[in-house]
Amino acid sequence: MSHENATPDTQPWNDPKAVPFLQVKNVTKKFGTFTAVSDVSLDVYKGEIFCLLGGSGCGKSTLLRMLSGFEDVTSGQIIIDGQDQAGVAPYARQTNMMFQSYALFPHMTVEKNIAYGLKRDGLPRDEVAVRVSEMISLVQLDKFANRKPHQLSGGQQQRVALARSLVKKPKLLMLDEPLGALDKKLREETQFELMEIQENLGVTFVVVTHDQEEAMTLSSRIGxxxxxxxxxxxxxxxxxxxxxxxxxxxxxxxxxxxxGRIVEDEVDYVVVQSRETNTDIFVAHGVSGTVGQKVAIAVRPEKMTISKDPLPDMRNVIKGTIAEVAYMGNRSVYQVQLESGKRVRVAHPNRTRRGAHTLTWEDEVYVGWAGQAGVVVSQ
Known part of the structure; x- marks a missing residue:
């Protein structure tokens, strides 16, 4: 089941009666005079894959470390499954953390790496064997149980680290850039494996990543x-x-x-005058603004149409010259230079091997988009 296609019954964040599994309440973390995390509040529900997405230094890994107990909060409260985590050591929490480096023991086999935490907890040998065997099967490493980390591929090492994190049956698993060490194709394959494993176990995941595609693919929700x-x-x-x-x-x-600036402000639409386009831009939704207010309009490249011919059916049309062309296989991306000097990116799908879309450098073109395609955003 795709997270994005979840039914309302599986979207507890839309249910006012639903109780969050993880509650972060006004959490701040300071290192001396530097504030790494500032007054963050967040609810995560049981069974979610929640992604914290941001660039380097934005505070996402620090927040993750506070959830796991490796860092203390400066102020605020973290509640997991109804229990306040203040003063609770990492090993005493019903959580686990999977690090970006995987941190596997090089001298131990796959089987022993996964069993390590259970043996340290003093579980009976028979129970350890059963749980390790189940987890090895779940991550599809049955043939590699007796290999050591250096004998495994990056993707296989990642699955060993995941199995070791999950074998202790944590209620909440935190993953810090879990796929960052994998190449692009393997990363894409592993994303779906990760989602399938999470759905089978029902464990709540909080994932830190800087990769937008990864967050969009994996998550039920993104922060x-x-x-x-x-x-x-x-x-x-x-x-x-x-x-x-x-x-x-x-x-x-x-x-x-x-x-641009708002020149018409109605309940269901606005018109924005922009020097960058030398024309008015129609946006088919209202905003909480006023005439004369400065605003920015965001339009995704794939929501734009590009043509050598006029686009009479388009609500918004601008003219320019193709400055750059990038062939991406499934699509071509055009950079169109406007008279104002601004460049616009337009993505066009390549539906046929040799389509009629024969646009190239220096072509004069029209770029258009529907009123519903643009979104007015605050600065």
Missing amino acids: VMTDGQIVQTGTPHEIYEYPANRFVADFIGSVNIFE
């Missing part, structure tokens, strides 16, 4: 972080289609942003 704060929380669809502000629009995927 976008910058400067120690979560600036928007939502499903991948909400974050991508309805960014709360300019930072989120710019950070998630590729986007064209047009500066």
Whole structure:
């Protein structure tokens, strides 16, 4: 089941009666005079894969370390499954953490790496054997149980680390850049494996990543972080289609942003005058603004149409010259230079091997988009 296609019954964040499994309440973390995490509040529900997404130094890993108990909060409260975690040591929490480096023991086999935590906890040998065997099967490493880490691929090492983190049956598993060491193709394959394993076990995941595609693929919801704060929380669809502000629009995927001023402000639409386009831009939704207010309009490249011919059916049309062309296989991306000097990115799908879309450098073109394609975002 895709997280994004979940039914309302499987979206507890939309149910006012649902009790969050993880509650972060006004948490701040300071290192001397530096504030790494600033007044963050967050609810995560049982069975979610929740991604904390942001660039380097935004505070996401620090927040993860506070959840796991490796860092103390300066102020605020962390509650897991109804229990306040203040003063609770990492080993006493019903949580586990999978590190980016995997931290496998090089001298131990796959089987012994996975069993290590259970043996330290003093579990009976028979129970250890059963749980390790189940976990090895779950991550599909039955043929590699007696190999050591250096005899495994990066993807196999990642699965050993995951199995070792899950074999102790934590209620909450935190993953710090779990796929960062894998190449692109393997990372994409492993994302789906990770989702399948999580669904089979029902463990709540909190994943830290800087990779937007990874967050969009894995998560039930995303919290976008910058400067120690979560600036928007939502499903991948909400974050991508309805960014709360300019930072989120710019950070998630590729986007064209047009500066302008509101010249018409109605309940169900606004018109924005922009020097960058030398024309008015129609946006088919209302905003909480006023005439004359400065705003920014975000339009995704794939929501734009490009043509050598006029686009009479398009609500918004601008003219320019193709400055750059990038062939990406499944699509081509065009950079179109406008008269104002601004460049616009347009993505066009390559549906046929040798399509009629024969646009190239220096072509004069029209770029158009529907009123529903643009979103007015705050600065």
